[in-house]
Amino acid sequence: MKSDKTGVLTGSHILSGNEACAEGALAAGCRFLGLYPIMPSLEVSQRFLQRAPEVGATFIQMEDEVSALAAVLGASWTGKKSMTVTSGPGFSLMMEHLGLGVMLETPCVIVEVQMVGPGLGLPTHPAQADVMQSRWGSHGDYEIIAYAPSSAQEMFDFTIKAFNLSERYRVPVALMSDAHIAQLKESVVIPSADQIHIEPRRYFDGPRDSYLPFKRDKDFVPRMVDIGQGYRFHVTGLTHDDRGYPIMFEECQEYNVHPLVKKIRDYVDEIVDIQETKTDDAEVVIISYGSSSRAALKAVEQARAKGMKIGSLKLNTVWPFPDARVSELAEQVKAFVVPEMNFGQIVQEVERNTYGKANVLFLHHGDNGVEYTDDILAAAEKASLMTETKCGIIEWKKGST
Amino acid sequence: MNSIIEAINKGIEQSGLDRNKISIPSDIPFEPETVKSLGVDYFQVPRGRAIAFGSGLKLGNPELKIIPVVGDLMTLGGNHFVHGTRRNMELLVLCINSFVYHKVAGKSVPVVTEAFSPYSTFEEPFNFPHLGNSCGAVYTARWTALHTAELAKSIAEALHKRGMSMIEILAPGPSYYRYVTDLDSELLQFYFENSTVKNDEDPRNAAITADGKIIVGKFTDKERATFIDSYNIQHTKILGDAFTPHGSLPEKTGGGNG
Numbered sequence: 001m002k003s004d005k006t007g008v009l010t011g012s013h014i015l016s017g018n019e020a021c022a023e024g025a026l027a028a029g030c031r032f033l034g035l036y037p038i039m040p041s042l043e044v045s046q047r048f049l050q051r052a053p054e055v056g057a058t059f060i061q062m063e064d065e066v067s068a069l070a071a072v073l074g075a076s077w078t079g080k081k082s083m084t085v086t087s088g089p090g091f092s093l094m095m096e097h098l099g100l101g102v103m104l105e106t107p108c109v110i111v112e113v114q115m116v117g118p119g120l121g122l123p124t125h126p127a128q129a130d131v132m133q134s135r136w137g138s139h140g141d142y143e144i145i146a147y148a149p150s151s152a153q154e155m156f157d158f159t160i161k162a163f164n165l166s167e168r169y170r171v172p173v174a175l176m177s178d179a180h181i182a183q184l185k186e187s188v189v190i191p192s193a194d195q196i197h198i199e200p201r202r203y204f205d206g207p208r209d210s211y212l213p214f215k216r217d218k219d220f221v222p223r224m225v226d227i228g229q230g231y232r233f234h235v236t237g238l239t240h241d242d243r244g245y246p247i248m249f250e251e252c253q254e255y256n257v258h259p260l261v262k263k264i265r266d267y268v269d270e271i272v273d274i275q276e277t278k279t280d281d282a283e284v285v286i287i288s289y290g291s292s293s294r295a296a297l298k299a300v301e302q303a304r305a306k307g308m309k310i311g312s313l314k315l316n317t318v319w320p321f322p323d324a325r326v327s328e329l330a331e332q333v334k335a336f337v338v339p340e341m342n343f344g345q346i347v348q349e350v351e352r353n354t355y356g357k358a359n360v361l362f363l364h365h366g367d368n369g370v371e372y373t374d375d376i377l378a379a380a381e382k383a384s385l386m387t388e389t390k391c392g393i394i395e396w397k398k399g400s401t
Numbered sequence: 402m403n404s405i406i407e408a409i410n411k412g413i414e415q416s417g418l419d420r421n422k423i424s425i426p427s428d429i430p431f432e433p434e435t436v437k438s439l440g441v442d443y444f445q446v447p448r449g450r451a452i453a454f455g456s457g458l459k460l461g462n463p464e465l466k467i468i469p470v471v472g473d474l475m476t477l478g479g480n481h482f483v484h485g486t487r488r489n490m491e492l493l494v495l496c497i498n499s500f501v502y503h504k505v506a507g508k509s510v511p512v513v514t515e516a517f518s519p520y521s522t523f524e525e526p527f528n529f530p531h532l533g534n535s536c537g538a539v540y541t542a543r544w545t546a547l548h549t550a551e552l553a554k555s556i557a558e559a560l561h562k563r564g565m566s567m568i569e570i571l572a573p574g575p576s577y578y579r580y581v582t583d584l585d586s587e588l589l590q591f592y593f594e595n596s597t598v599k600n601d602e603d604p605r606n607a608a609i610t611a612d613g614k615i616i617v618g619k620f621t622d623k624e625r626a627t628f629i630d631s632y633n634i635q636h637t638k639i640l641g642d643a644f645t646p647h648g649s650l651p652e653k654t655g656g657g658n659g
Contacts, residue, residue, distance in 0.1 A: 032457070032460065032461060034457060053636050053640050053643065053644045053645070054643060054644075056645050058460050058461075058632075058647055060456065060460055060628075062453065062456070062484070063480050063481060063483075063484035064480065066450070066453065067450070067452075067453030067456070067480075067481050067484075070446070070450045070453035070454045070456075070457065070481075071453055071454065071456045071457030071460065072457060073454060073457060074426065074444075074453075074454040074455060074456065074457025074458040074459075074460075074461060075457040075458070075460055075461035076457075076461070077444070077457075077458065077461070078457075078458060078461025078462035078465075079461070079462070080461045082457070082461070096447055096450075097447075097450070100446065100447060100450075104444075226462070227424050227442040227458060227462065227465065228421060228422050228424065228442065228462055228464065228465045229421065230421035231442065232420070232421070232437070232440050232441060232442060233442055233443070234433050234436050234437070234443045235442075235443065235444045235445070236430070236444070236445035237445055237446060237447060238430065238445060243433070244433075245433040246430060246433070246445070
């Protein structure tokens with residue numbers, strides 16, 4: 001295993017999802033990992049640590065997840081692309097600094113390998129129960145970007161995309177993996193370095209004394225500088241003005257925080273990444289993400305073989321949610337089927353965008369998500385036969401007809 | 402607080418270091434214009450997280466000198482201090498403790514002000530220099546807001562130490578206590594009457610007690626391999642020439658822009 005100094009391990013490899021994630025990070029130019037080890041995310045850090053010395057990357061195992069993300073934010077301000085890796089309870093501990101990262105507009109990537117919760121839950125068992133937490137977990141108003149990979153290849157690809165978007169929008173980006181994808185060994189094709197698009201950091205290039213750390217460009221994103229360059233800037237997690245000085249007035253809250261939301265909301269079309277399969281003529285569309293979408297895509301294949309008009313909408317980004325496309329599809333389809341490894345999270349977003357125009361069937365499945373193709377197929381079949389449209393979420397239970 | 406900023410300013414000046422290479426992550430809000438006078442990069446982070454944030458700054462750019470400022474007996478983030486010190490991360494931690502001394506039942510005890518607690522307090526304060534020294538800090542000292550010249554000298558010395566240094570500063574917090582009349586001057590008078598300078602005192606004996614004098618001074622000064630030293634030594638031992646010691650990194654990182 002040898003890559004050049006750019007860190008890109010070009011070639012075809014058999015990698016687990018976690019290993020592919022570490023390779024994606026290195027290829028994206030990530031040169032700092034702050035972590036506190038937790039299963040089932042461990043192999044990301046193991047792989048990164050193993051490869052770090054040869055590409056000049058640094059890592060530290062901090063005392064907890066709170067400090068791990070704090071160190072990542074600090075390292076990001078020195079100009080290093082930085083990330084942290086965690087799972088369930090560790091993600092909860094990171095919420096404080098997720099909010100700080102949003103407020104300080106600090107690019108970084110948080111890889112979260114979801115496990116069963118709440119509390120201590122079932123460590124190492126896969127779940128998709130933290131997707132709402134990634135959106136709403138920290139206090140205050142903000143918008144976030146989150147990817148949901150469904151294969152080892154996507155772990156590689158989406159990690160790079162996550163770094164690119166975090167630099168483009170100056171926001172922490174979450175990679176919401178799960179224990180299935182983390183451990184799954186698959187073929188991963190890594191292109192050569194010149195084939196990989198890397199979003200450069202948006203640096204300020206004016207004179208030193210005119211630098212305002214939070215003066216926004218037209219797209220609401222401010223320019224950054226590294227520390228230690230003589231800019232002598234002031235940055236605070238309090239509500240602040242362009243200078244980064246705390247201003248304790250409601251007007252400043254609007255001035256400061258509204259753009260944090262707008263810089264994502266106004267660019268949803270650029271950020272949202274969805275993959276549609278056979279939705280053109282579909283009567284039922286399965287909306288899924290992460291490892292559930294493996295079963296969903298298989299169900300679509302089987303349904304089409306039977307002549308049923310079933311399509312799939314796979315969310316590569318869960319946040320921001322593709323509101324516009326889902327409500328457009330709601331006009332066309334009889335029903336949406338939403339399989340999730342939780343008790344109903346993204347299905348609420350789907351239902352919100354349906355406006356009562358289509359049925360929404362929720363299919364909860366446990367930690368054996370990929371084996372539940374039959375259930376998804378049965379739910380889709382049932383949905384296609386429904387004659388009336390009901391408001392609200394219809395919970396579909398295994399074996400129900 | 403302003404006298405402490407002034408002492409930090411003087412300390413940096415005496416150290417002769419380039420201010421462009423100094424950064425202060427702080428969990429205490431500084432007056433922005435005062436920070437400007439310090440001429441450093443400044444971050445205000447959540448309560449107790451300055452040491453963790455500062456560790457990232459230091460590792461990201463080992464050329465920098467990082468001065469995390471923490472407050473309020475380090476209740477939040479005490480563990481960051483313990484482990485930052487254990488691994489000897491090269492930081493100068495200024496712990497500004499703003500507990501207010503009050504006279505209760507004829508004794509002077511460290512208490513929170515009546516404005517916060519109608520029944521005063523009954524808890525023992527932390528002996529920070531002792532904690533820092535036990536965890537392996539290379540430099541420990543304690544001063545009050547009165548001892549600005551000594552504090553500045555300590556800061557200048559500690560900025561040249563390799564490893565985790567810590568200085569506890571006893572000071573009133575004016576923005577919290579401004580509604581308590583004359584507390585600042587009362588407190589400074591208290592410091593004047595009740596503190597005694599004992600340099601090189603064993604920090605074990607430096608606990609702040611109800612009836613003893615507050616012992617201030619420079620307590621310990623030693624050498625120990627820093628985190629980055631150990632990181633480089635360990636990786637060089639295992640990887641040999643394949644390892645580039647941290648601090649001299651290759652310039653190009655990441656893929657192309659294809």
